[in-house]
Amino acid sequence: MSSSRPITSSSPRAIRPGAPDVGLFPHAAWARATRTAMRSLPDQSLGYSDPAGLPALRETLAGYLGRVRGGSCEPDNIVVCNGFSHGLSLLARVLAERGIAVEDPGHPNWREQIDGAGASWHPVEVDGEGVRVDRLAASGAGAVLVTPAHQYPTGVVLSASRRIDLLDWARTSGGYIIEDDYDAEYRYDRHPVGALQGVAPDHVIHAGSLSKSLAPGLRLGWLVVPSALRDEVVAARARGDRFTSSIIQATAAEFIERGDLDRHLRRTRRSYRQRRDALTAALRQQLPACGATGISAGLHVLVRLPDRVDATHLAATAAEHGILVHALDRYRASPARDQPGALVMGYSRLAPATSRKASSTSPP
Helix, strand or coil: CCCCCCCCCCCCCCCCCCCCCHHHCCHHHHHHHHHHHHHHCCHHHHCCCCCCCCHHHHHHHHHHHHHHCCCCCCHHHEEEECCHHHHHHHHHHHCCCCCEEEEECCCHHHHHHHHHCCCCEEEEEEECCEECHHHHHHHCCCEEEECCCCCCCCCCCCCHHHHHHHHHHHHHHCCEEEEECCCCCCECCCCCCCCHHHCCCCCEEEEEECCCCCCHHHCCEEEECCHHHHHHHHHHHHHCCCCCCHHHHHHHHHHHHCCHHHHHHHHHHHHHHHHHHHHHHHHHHHCCCCEEECCCECCEEEEECCCCCCHHHHHHHHHHCCCCCEEHHHHCCCCCCCCCCEEEEECCCCCHHHHHHHHHCCCC
């Protein structure tokens, strides 16, 4: 591939993390769900509807989250939103006076969302067991955003002892945990860890979406909100863009209710696991001095580099060869010192043959 060719999300050699393969979208099943939903959607639902979301979708989500993620909620605790970033902006407005701690490294877009909502954020270190709860307590923040099922971008799963410590922090301090259930649907080597929300529903705000499981273009997500915050979150939604498309909501409710989401996840889980295996095998063959971690779930791996290898320079060089990867420092709140470099590599849109080809042409 010529180095002058622009890199896009559809480029076959792009190893861009954080995005699903939209080519796997179940068009026929979604179309069937749309037709069924439109036949039964009441006329009034096409008007200015409840900012919390359609009752049918909230009821379906409550059942689905209880069955699949071990959640504990009533439909009234669910607020539908336009994806996770939109939900986070709503929460940041409601929790602005508390301050929000964020994982470091963590997604830079989430820090920007919190900034844009007028709230302050406080970076808290992530190590091999997940977020450092002792550092969280010292931050003074009254809320924390975490990715416990598969930390983004390190891939660490929050350990059992840290889960206990984090929940103890919330109960003792009266704080709130914002649980971004990122990548929980895609776990390959063992059953998913249950959601924190099911253990402490009064202190955990569970956030999910269809962006990774189906497609980000649907712009559909949800928040499971403790009763004490529910009215404030709904009011913030009403003051903003008011509500999510009723047609998309009704279709999603039908799609989930008839089991199409479960079937889609089973199919894509097999496909993504094959792609992960092909990428990690290619890395072992072509870059044996590097180690891939965080491979048990999600749509990306973290590739640890040997000492004295500049990850930022390597990512820039890879881009010249048509391979899009991110240096781990891109996700840090401040540059790391005296730590080995690492690359964040996605595999969701790589066929096995492409993985081998990309690895074999990677720059040294």
